[in-house]
Amino acid sequence: MQFYPLTVKDIRRETRDCVSVAFDVPETLADIFSFTQGQYLTLKTHINGQEVRRSYSICTAPDEKDLRVAIKEVENGLFSTFANRNLKTLDVIEVMPPNGHFFTEIHPQNQQSYVFFAAGSGITPVISNIKTILKNEPESYVTLLYGNQKVSTIIFKEEIEALKNIYLGRFQIFNILSREHTESDLLNGRLNEDKIRKFVRFVPSLLHADHFFACGPEDIIFASKNVLTEHGIPEEKIHFELFNAPKNVTKKAMPEAAVESMATIRLDGLTLQVPVEKGQNILDAAQQFGSDMPYACKGGVCCTCRAKLIEGEVEMEANYALTKKEVEDGFILTCQAVPKTKMVKIDFDIK
Ligand code: FES
Structure with a gap:
């Protein structure tokens, strides 16, 4: 999943330390940026020469035709401080299409x-x-x-x-x-x-x-x-x-069964092979290899790095994002997944 440059259309101050930011979506990207209630956007920009990515939830309903996220300023939050204090209308931010599963299906006949x-x-x-x-x-x-x-x-x-x-x-x-x-x-x-x-x-x-x-x-x-x-x-x-990875959770030790592996990764219709060092997660290995895979939090929280494991075995160090059903269906968080087999095959294109 790639990023698209979107222009900031409007910034509204919601409270003293929270703004909502709306993006202009050109007609050509309307389908790609159509969303379901409860989804989020991953934003990317450079602040002080450093690439910063963060995921923020959409605060509008799909039929409002207003792609808008709310960003609350958090202490020492690089992106949230920038958004609350420096971001202006007409600035351009890199935005990944909407993602997330925090919703249930809507039916006009529902009496729920x-x-x-x-x-x-x-x-x-x-x-x-x-x-x-x-x-x-x-x-x-x-x-x-x-x-x-x-x-x-x-x-x-x-x-x-x-x-x-x-x-x-x-x-x-x-x-x-x-x-x-x-x-x-x-x-x-x-x-x-x-x-x-x-x-x-x-x-x-x-x-x-x-x-x-x-x-x-x-x-x-x-x-x-x-x-x-x-x-x-x-x-x-x-x-x-x-919203954030839980505090007081100690990182798991390297899985005993971790092995050096070769990961075959399918993303946006392209396939590449990435060597993964023993104990390394797939996302880190891909980044080291120079490949730009989707991610935001790197803490097992946001789900941006979700992919399906097609072959091989992995162990996830943390998972605060995938449901039990998704795990049973073979989905993994690549930022947390350490291979346990010499070959693993993952696919980002299967939703
Ligand atoms: S990057 Fe957020 S869960 Fe992996």
Whole structure:
């Protein structure tokens, strides 16, 4: 998958430390850049002479015809600081076509109930999903549990309020604030495991939802997953999108069975062979070889480097992005996959 130069069409300040950035998509690239709700874009630029890539979720719904991502400035974040402070309209950024699986199929006949857990900028792919569901499934219901520090840090606050007014009776939202006091105890504090447990006790119908989505840092993902699985919700109903690789996770040691290998890689219709050193992951080997394979986080989180393993065996050092089903179907994260056989064959073109 290649990058395309896209011009920045609009930059909107969403909160003090978050902007949304919209791109101009020329007619000739309209198909390539059409997207599904909840997907993300990988952006690439050079900052101080250094190539920087980051993935950001799309915050619009497909029928808005506005390819827009939200970028929250994070401490020491090279790209996010640049985007919040220096990026201007008409600048050109390299953009990879939309990717990601943080959504379920939309059907106008669906009568489903969806529950979303979001913290901070985790709202980005969530709002894309919510807008799409509410508009295109007129008989479905949506509940959002949204954790923030204060009212002023709530990204898309007005837009969410407006959705609540338009879809009265089908969209309920609970804003949970950790650094500002509200009248309800339930809405004070952090959106953590304890809080989710309290919500489930207070609104037991939440557990009857057809699908659950969680997006944000690890705490919110693990918290919602733990509570839901504790209540017997099957894994296939829980969808998550992690923003950063979990802290406190020690990198796995080199797999014992790691071997020097030859990787045959198919990408964009072309096939190349890349030698992989013992214990090296396939992405690093390909980069060392001079090949430009898709990647962004290199931490097993964003899924940009996903490919299908056709032949041979690998071991992944970390995986925070692929679902159990994808792993069973043979998909791997090439930034984490260390070959265990002398030959491996992978294909980026199979979706
Ligand atoms: S580059 Fe992000 S998961 Fe591999």
